[in-house]
Amino acid sequence: MIHHDPLYKDTPLILSVSGVDKSFDGFKAINDLNFYLEEGELRTVIGPNGAGKSTFMDILTGRTKPDCGSVVFHDSDGHDYNLAKLREFEINRLGIGRKFQTPSIYKSHTVYDNLVLSLDRPRGAFQSLIYRESPDDREIIHDVLKTIRLSDRKQDLAGSLSHGQKQWLEIGMLLAQNPRILLIDEPAAGMSDEESERTGELLLSLEKKHSLIVIEHDMEFIRQIARKVTVLHQGHVLKDGAFDKVKSDPEVIEVYLGRQGEKSATT
Amino acid sequence: MDPALVAFLMRIISRTFNTKLLTGILLIQCALCHFVVGQVESANWHSVFHGLILADGDEETFVKDLEVFGDPGISDLYEAWRTGDVYSFEQDREKIALRQMSSSSWIKISTGEAIELSSSDLESMSKLRASRGVRRMMKSLIDTLGLKAEDPIVRQESAMKLGLSQNSEFLPALRSRLEIETNKNVQTSIHEALAISLLANGSPEEILQSVETLGDLKSVPGRDFVQKLYDTEIESDRSESALSQASINTISKIEAYIGRVEFIGNFFRGLSLGSVLLIVSFGLAITFGLMGIINMAHGEFVAIGGYTTYLVQTWFISIWGIDSYAFGWYFVISLPISFAVAAVIGLGLEKSVIRFLYRRPLESLLCTWGLSMIMQQGFRLIFGAANVQVNNPAWLLGNLSVGGFNMSYTRLFIMAIAVVVVILTWLLLRKTNLGLHIRAVMQNRDMASSLGIPVNKVNSMTFALGCGLAAVGGSVLSQIGNVGPSMGQAYIVDCFMVVVIGSVGNLLGAGISAMGIGSIDQFLQPSLGPVMGKITVFFLIIIFLQWRPGGLFPTRSRSLED
Amino acid sequence: MEAWRIVSYSFKKPRRLTGINWMYLSDNKKEIGLFLMIGVLLMLIPGMNAWGPDSGVFAVSSFQVSLWGKYLTYAVLAMSLNLLWGYTGLLCLCQSLFFALGGYMMGMHLMLMIGERGAYQNVLPDFMVFLGYTELPTHWVPFYSFWFSSVAVLCVPGLVALVFGFLAFRSRIKGVYFSILTQALTYAACLLFFRNDFTFGGNNGFTDFKDVLGLDLNLASTQRILFILSVLLLLLAYVITSGLLATKFGKIQQAIRDSENRVSFSGYSTTSFKLIIFTLSAMIAGAAGALYVPQVGIINPSEMTPAKSLDVVVWVAVGGRGTKWGPVIGAIVVNLLKSFATRAYPDSWFIILGMLFVIVVLFLPDGIVGLYHKIRSKFPQKASLKAITA
Structure with a gap:
């Protein structure tokens, strides 16, 4: 109650x-x-x-x-x-999505992949195995990239971003989860x-x-x-x-x- | 204080202090006293026995006189007399008895002094034999001789022996000794012996009484006799008789007691195994907690301790010899030396390799594994692949018996060392400047560094401390296990478990889990065997971690990535 | 962890996630070229043995065929560890246990195939006769079937990994704790297999195998077949690893290595991902062990000691963890070095190995492959083996 x-x-x-x-x-x-x-x-x-x-x-x-x-x-x-x-x-x-105090991102993945992994899609092990990127997914990611101003760095490794950019990327990962x-x-x-x-x-x-x-x-x-x-x-x-x-x-x-x-x- | 404990302490003190180093006046005085007293006393029974041997018709009075004495020498001499090693000889026109010790050495029976004999003397000697009558009189005297011995433990053993024989002939001797016996333990033994003997020789009332006495005394040797009695009762359909009821009662009492003793025994062995684990895993817990270093070479530092003890022992033997009093000291001396040797080697490793690995536990695990391989092979090249022999000093041999339960001095000493290690470590961490620094670095290395604490120096010291503790553990292990190139490997897995269960870096946790794992291991071993016991302990640990993943005292970190 | 530096050599060209696609190799011409080249080169060994000269530089003895066959199974073992340690960040110290379990399962079948040709001329394996067994223990009976044994080779290590992994991952045991516990598991299992009454031959394990599927194991032709099977297993393990890494599953696997919490706060059950990879890796190791046993001719508990598990870690570290060919290179290089050093300097082999370990961890965190890339990036000339890490 x-x-x-x-x-x-x-x-x-x-x-x-x-x-x-x-x-x-x-x-x-x-x-x-x-x-x-x-x-x-x-x-x-x-x-x-x-x-x-x-x-x-x-x-x-x-x-x-x-x-x-x-x-x-x-x-x-x-x-x-x-x-x-x-x-x-x-x-x-x-x-319910959470952004941590210290940026928590996948530093050996690209910025783009960081967002792909955060998308609100079926997240079981098998579904991950057969997952294919759809045009919709790409669109969402590009929108998020634009919002967090990392469009030009999407193929860089997340580990190479500055601290502020990492914070933004993590917020972006949250947004991708919707x-x-x-x-x-x-x-x-x-x-x-x-x-x-x-x-x-x-x-x-x-x-x-x-x-x-x-x-x-x-x-x-x-x-x-x-x-x-x-x-x-x-x-x-x-x-x-x-x-x-x-x-x-x-x-x-x-x-x-x-x-x-x-x-x-x-x- | 328990008299047995006092005896143990006295023994340690006398054994350790009775060295060449202390050959002072005191020692000489003691020796003199002992010599004089011993002489007077032995002269007494010697002269009586001498009289008996040469007696002519009045043997009975001599035997009566001899009954006063309890010296084991009497039985020895009687045996010689009986087997024909005693001769009569005329010296200065007086007939004396001699005992042949070997083909050419003789002693005077009346004084126990050696005597030089010429070949002509030998011809004039004639062999003396105990007569049948004397032998009959002497038999019970010799059998009950132990009851009169000076050492109470000999008296206890002798009483039990007489009782277990269930021979009614000894009952009077036991009873008469009981009247004059003053030692409580011996009194108990005589009661127990009497009861066991009466089970076979007593009247029905006495038997019933004895069964009850045995139950009250929790007599382990009496258990089988009572069982036998009970079996005959059942066979003759008297299961309701008072005797069979009393027997059941007594058997269950004794069995409960045996169970208790076994429990204490397991517990004791568990604690002593736990003590070794504790000393070794303290070092591990400190290095991991402070530096985030998983030291896989920790086991090799244990081996360094073992080998240092071995070297110290060899050194003592070569200087003082293995039978000297000084040799008894080697183990005590080797503890601080082991600590120092391992600490210096640890310091060298820290400065050269380990310092690159701070806060990288996985890398440190791999790197120290490499070091461990190098060190193990080093031991093999220096000391050979086989185990080396490390002897226990004499004062650690034997058992302390408390309430029917034996605790070996070695294991007691190990536990004492563990307590000392815990206290010293605690004092070091809590009461010294270094300890303050160590705790500061443990909690927050960056903050400690910015407060001017020499973090690098603290790291080196801590690593050295951890290695030193491992070596103390190894030195202790040398007393209960083998010293060989891979001796550390046998314990390292257990020690890692201790650290994981106790929460990494938490000394209290390490202490509790060391004792816990040690005890559980020892409790499981009798029923499951050592291998299955170990495996069961491992699965218990896995299950424990399901319940408390962070160990006993988990530290809560606020940062996300541990 | 510095692992991400390695991966920085890849992803110069964006690659989209397309789900499982075993043909994905064709995306990268260089990689498929290298893959085929290695396959062909390895096939040369049995080829030379069968049809090559009997002496001279190009002669390959049967001994060398089985020796290299052994190295290849070690390479697969290293790859299975790499899947866990290199790509998922789980330093597992029970890989040798899975390998040996696979070996034991195959060994049981081989023991039963000896039949009455053993020393005691009894249908029971020799060690059972020696220990006074009168009939075959029930759990041995199905191993008369080769196919049952082959399934057990995969399933038994897989099941052990599944159960242990479930307990470990469920209670969030990770990092060093995971390593310590897996080491303890190996130790416990090793003690168990050393026991005579565990029905697996105790100390001596299984040996004196005669034949498998009617092929005499002492014949060079059988050894060649086993070698070819090892090569195929190696290539299969490679395809599985690369195929997996190209999917979202593989990316999550690497994400777990970097930030496990973020992965679970993105809605993935890290427990099940880790469990699947752990089990898969155990099965690959088991398959490698099954091919190891008939080529080496013996399996005993010393193959599953904690020290052996750490050996596998050395191979991966030396070759380069988190790289596709690194573990293979590492396994072969270290074992070649070992067979050379144990003959040339028998006393100092462990010292050499230990030094290698210390040096690799301190100065070459990315192993030989990392060293290669470091040198290449110093002399930026023509592009070539970039595919190795792609």
């Missing part, structure tokens, strides 16, 4: 996380976490180091199993899936100002078509993309709401933004 947050009663939810605990060797990384995501929403998750952001992502993608609580994905056909019971690749096939929820961990890390601004634009353009959860540290970047912000603290949701409201909340300032936050809040 899923209890929807009364606030969102009228809007379709795509993800409900309720009452989740997770501890490692006695340390409570996630503590009674409740989190709801609407269809097509772009949500930014912030929080100080050790707030449990990465563990939260791990739980959503099946990398870590929660000790208790439920993590439910509401599919468009009305089915509910308990993500805590599924394995990583099954969760991914439901349409997932319903994108989980994006620090997309702007290691990017130049210009690159990170373009990343922000890209994420904004994905809103509505996909649901997004973005974890970020960079305040400038958050200011650019933030719609609704969730602040995690000690594995628990401290506050959520509009960015402006959250950043001026005294509790948030105390645990996370500190003095620096005060300053940025007044400017």
Whole structure:
């Protein structure tokens, strides 16, 4: 039985996380976490180091199993899936894609092949054996290549790309999957100002078509993309709401933004 | 403290300190004391026996006098008398008895001193034989001689021997000894002996009583006798009798006790095997945890320890000889030497090869495998392909017996060394500067480096430490196993398992899993045999990893690619 | 891992994924040329033995035919490891176990074919008579059939790999842990086969084979046939490897090597991919072992020691892992070196091998093939053997 947050009663939810605990060797990384995501929403998750952001992502993608609580994905056909019971690749096939903090790509494959392998096609072992590229597939890949600005490097090995380009390639791999929820961990890390601004634009353009959860540290970047912000603290949701409201909340300032936050809040 | 343990410690202390190095006044004094006391005492029984041999009609009084003594020399002399090695001889017009030790050496029976005889003396001697009457009187004296011996263990053994013979003749001797016996252990043995003997010789009440006593004493030798008694009861359709009930009771008590002893035995052997695994895999866990190096040549460092022990032994023999007190020290000395030799060789390897392999575990596995082949062949070229002989020092031979269960001193000593190694390693890691650096590098090498910790130096030291520990393990192994070119190979697979189960780089985990694998291995071996035991352990490990893939204490890394 | 550097020599020309296509070789004229050339060159050995001169430089003795036949089965073994280690990143240390299992399965058939011509003139194999068996153990009976044995050659190693792989991959054992566990598996199996009561001949294993399918194994013509079969197996293994690598399956295989997590977060069950490759590789190794036994004439547990498995790793590393012909080159070069060194310097062979290992790992991570490319890229002249790694 899923209890929807009364606030969102009228809007379709795509993800409900309720009452989740997770501890490692006695340390409570996630503590009674409740989190709801609407269809097509772009949500930014912030929080100080050790707030449990990465563990939260791990739980959503099946990398870590929660000790208790439920993590439910509401599919468009009305089915509910308990993500805590599924394995990583099954969760991914439901349409939940993840971009890691450090770029995770296939460095000995070409940029093009990286995208081919990420396409949302039958992914069983036998199907992979008989897979043939269709004109459709090629079109999708070329679109993605254009979006992530790597068209002219499609036949280069991914290992030879710059750090920023690798980040982009990984986002591109996510796009090729065409997932319903994108989980994006620090997309702007290691990017130049210009690159990170373009990343922000890209994420904004994905809103509505996909649901997004973005974890970020960079305040400038958050200011650019933030719609609704969730602040995690000690594995628990401290506050959520509009960015402006959250950043001026005294509790948030105390645990996370500190003095620096005060300053940025007044400017 | 357990008296047996005290005895063990005393023995180690006396054996190790009683060397040429300590030939001080104390030692001379002791020797003198012993000499004087021994002389007085032995003179006593010697003169009584002398009187008995030359007695004429009053043998009975001499035999009575002799009953006071418990010296094993009495039985020896009696045997000589009986077989005709005792002669009478007239010296200074006095008749004395002599004993022929060999064709040309003679001793005076009255004092035990040697005596020079001329050829004319030999002709005047006549052979003396014990008469039939004396032999009858002496028989029970000789049989129960052990009951009066000085050493309580001899008294215990003698009592059991008398009891197991189930000869009613010995009952009075046992009973009279029980009255004056003060040693608790000997008292127990005499009770046990009496009970066993009474099973055959006692009245029905006494038999019932004895069966119960044997059950209370958990007498392992008594088990078969009680079983026999029970079988006769069943055969004669008296399965309901009090005796058969008591027998069942006693048998089950004894069997439970035997089971317990076997359990402790397996446990003990498991712990000692675990101790070896522990010492060796500590080194492995440290090198992998700190440097990400899977050292396949670790087994060869174990062999270095074994060979160093061998060399130290050879060196001791050539200087002091194998029977000297000093030889007893060689093993103790070889432990730190093994550590040092292996650490220096390890340091050399680290500087020349290993440092290129940090954080590349698969490459390190292959490269160190190459090193392992080179080292093994090196051993063969230097020491030959066959195993070399490493002897146990005398003070490690024998068993410590606690509650009917024997623990060999060698294995106890190994466990003690493991405890020392664990404590020293812990102190090194927790209380020294080097340890602090090692832990810092283990957790985050880049951060440690940027904080000014000399990472390269720490790496070298750690690798040397790991190799040194392996060699200590090898030195210890030389006492319970073979020393040969491939001695390390037999243990290396087990040690890898220990490290995997204990979570790589986690010392506590390595300790627990070493003890666990050692014990399970020893528990399975009696029923499955060594090979099937090992294979079963391997499959248990696979199953364990299904349940806890990261081992006992998995480290959680935040980075994606481990 | 530096493996991607190797592959950078390929993919100069885009190639589309077209599913399984055994004719894909025709895409690349040079590669198919090399493939055929190697096939023809190898066939020269039995040809020279049959029709060539009896003495002189071109004489090929029957001993050399079976010696090279042995090398070829080793080469196939190396290729099977390369499929795992070179292309999937799984350093498997039980490849020699699969090889020996294949060998044992064929050996069982060969033992039964001896019949009453053994030393004890009993229908039972000699070692069974010696150990006091009165009848054939049940699991031996089907091995009277050659075809059953041939199927077992593939299925038994495959089944072992399937079960062990399932347990290992399911609990996410990878990297060094996988290597250590596979080494332990080999060790355990080796101990088991050393036992007399395991009904596989204990220490001595199987030997004194007489004939197979009615062909006398001591005849040169039979050895030639076995040699040709080995060449065919080698070429087949090559086609399977290349064919697989050209499909999306092969690309995922290499992707697992680079970033296993990304693969599973792209919706692929890495467990089943790894399991399939592990099983396939075990079957190829088993087939190689089955051809090894009749050519060498003996199989015993020393063929499945952990040390033998690491030998295979040396061959692949020396030749160049993650390259198509590297393992073949490595297996042949190291074994030639071995047969030379064990005769010339019997005492120092292990030292030479060990040094080779250390040097290759430290200075030649891509082996001989990598060295070739390094030299070629220093002297960019005419294009030639690029096909080797394509």
